[in-house]
Amino acid sequence: MLELSLQIALLIVALASLLSFYRLFVGPDLPDRILALDTLYVNTIVLLVIGGILLQSALFFEAALLIAVMGFVGTVALSKYLLRGDIME
Amino acid sequence: MSQLRRVWLPHPWLSFTLWLVWLLLNNTINPGHMLLGAILAILLPILTQSFWPESVSLARPKVLAKFLGVVLWDILVANLLVARLILGKKDHLQPAFLSIPLELESPLAISILANTICLTPGTVSCDLSADQKTLLVHALDAKQPQATIDEIKHRYERPLKEIFESCSN
Amino acid sequence: MPFWFELLLSALVLLGAFLTLVGSIGLAKLPDFYMRLHGPTKATTLGGGAVLLGSILYFSQQSGEISLHELLITLFLFITAPVGAHLMAKAALHHKTRKIKRTLDYHGKQ
Numbered sequence: 001m002l003e004l005s006l007q008i009a010l011l012i013v014a015l016a017s018l019l020s021f022y023r024l025f026v027g028p029d030l031p032d033r034i035l036a037l038d039t040l041y042v043n044t045i046v047l048l049v050i051g052g053i054l055l056q057s058a059l060f061f062e063a064a065l066l067i068a069v070m071g072f073v074g075t076v077a078l079s080k081y082l083l084r085g086d087i088m089e
Numbered sequence: 090m091s092q093l094r095r096v097w098l099p100h101p102w103l104s105f106t107l108w109l110v111w112l113l114l115n116n117t118i119n120p121g122h123m124l125l126g127a128i129l130a131i132l133l134p135i136l137t138q139s140f141w142p143e144s145v146s147l148a149r150p151k152v153l154a155k156f157l158g159v160v161l162w163d164i165l166v167a168n169l170l171v172a173r174l175i176l177g178k179k180d181h182l183q184p185a186f187l188s189i190p191l192e193l194e195s196p197l198a199i200s201i202l203a204n205t206i207c208l209t210p211g212t213v214s215c216d217l218s219a220d221q222k223t224l225l226v227h228a229l230d231a232k233q234p235q236a237t238i239d240e241i242k243h244r245y246e247r248p249l250k251e252i253f254e255s256c257s258n
Numbered sequence: 259m260p261f262w263f264e265l266l267l268s269a270l271v272l273l274g275a276f277l278t279l280v281g282s283i284g285l286a287k288l289p290d291f292y293m294r295l296h297g298p299t300k301a302t303t304l305g306g307g308a309v310l311l312g313s314i315l316y317f318s319q320q321s322g323e324i325s326l327h328e329l330l331i332t333l334f335l336f337i338t339a340p341v342g343a344h345l346m347a348k349a350a351l352h353h354k355t356r357k358i359k360r361t362l363d364y365h366g367k368q
Contacts, residue, residue, distance in 0.1 A: 001264055001265075001268060002259075002264045002267055002268055005267075005268035005271060005272050006268075006271060008272065008275075009271045009272055009274070009275035009309075010275075012272075012275040012276060012278070012279050013275050013278050013279070015279060015282075016275075016278045016279040016281070016282035016283075016302075017282070019279075019282035019283060019285060019286040020282050020285055020286075022286050023285050023286050023294070029291060029350070029353065029355050029356070030353065031291050031346055031349055031350035031353060031355050032291050032294065032355075034346055034349070035285065035291070035294060035295060035298060035346055036285060038298060038342055038346070039281065039282060039285055039297075039298040039302055042278070042281075042298065042302045042303065042306055042335065042339075043278060043282070043302070045306055045331065045335070046274065046275070046278050046305060046306050046309050049306075049309050049310055049313050049328070049331075050271060050275070050309060052313065053267075053271070053312070053313055053316050053317075056320065058317060058325075061327060061328065061331075064331055065330065065331055065334075068331050068334050068335060068338070069334070072334075072338040072341075072342060075342040075345070075346065076341070076342065076345055079342070079345035079346050079348070079349040080345070080349075082349035082350075082352065082353055083345070083348060083349045083352050110330065113326055113327050113329060113330045114327065114330060115327075116325055116326065116327040164300075164304065165304070167300070168277065168300050168301055168304040171284075171296055171297075171300045171301055172277065172280045172301050175280055175281075175283060175284035175287070175288070175296075175297055175301065176280065176283070179287060179288060179289060182288075182293070183360065183362065184290070184292065184293050184357070184358065184360070184361045184362070185361060185362035185363070185364055186292075186357075186361060186362065186363050186364065187364050188364070188365045203340070203344060204337075204340040204341065204344075205340075206340075207299055207339070207340030207343050207344060208299070208300065208303070208336065208339065208340050211296060211300075213292070213295050213296060213299060213340075213343050213344070213347055214340075214343075214344050214347070215292075215344070215347035215348060215351055216347070216348050216351055225351075227292045227295070227347065229293055229296045231362065231364070234362060234364035235364075238364075
């Protein structure tokens, strides 16, 4: 039963990623695209964690952690760029 | 003694957090990692001291614990509420920008308040005015704006004021 | 694995996936940027938290010892989501991103 619900969950999260992709392509403004990217990061983390349970492997943890960190840094850098026109000051 | 502590352990809470994060990262509690973590937890705050100009003191741990409990519970409840709002008809939503006058003064307390506002009810904090007196907040559905502001001030700002600024008044 | 445990895990993972979907639906459906911001910062973050809690329980049961390192991702998500949202909102305000007409501007009773 657990396996079935994990597969359903994978499907649901994949659908969520598709919706985020839709926003990433449609925009219409830059902040919308940053937000869509940020959502995609979190969706990917959830996908990886579910995949990790499904494949019974703890290896996915590191990947998920790295994506969490890099995603946050990316969001901050992009927002800063919009805010100041510059990332490093 | 306190002189010694200030030099070697300038930020005890930061050190403790670092130690905990190290143990979580390695997912172990074996003594070797505990020791290595402790060394890192002491060294890192000393090496990065110039980034942490002010020290944090936690007054009223009981109020803090209660505040954390309230926030966690609110995250749960408010998320289900937001989920319902999102799935419902979008034309019924009444978005609003609210200016909340702040009574808090310490920067740490203000940033914690902003973060809680983002996570809890249907609100996201957008901007802090330059004089740090008002916080601009966007609410997803605020049919009674004053009630939303009052709730935020009552539920989150008051305990934070008690925790971080109890000694100043 | 006892049946009730499997049931609990399934419920957590499905709830998490559903909340993630709700966040993305909000992102795709709501009319302006400031409203879209609410879906991903709240629903998606909590969804991630639920799935990670499920992962903690699963791996703890599987290996026989407590495995808490997923807690790190959960904490990180819960700390960074509001910071990211705040910065994005600030950038959008700076850019004067459009808001829909019926948005209220409320400045409190003076």
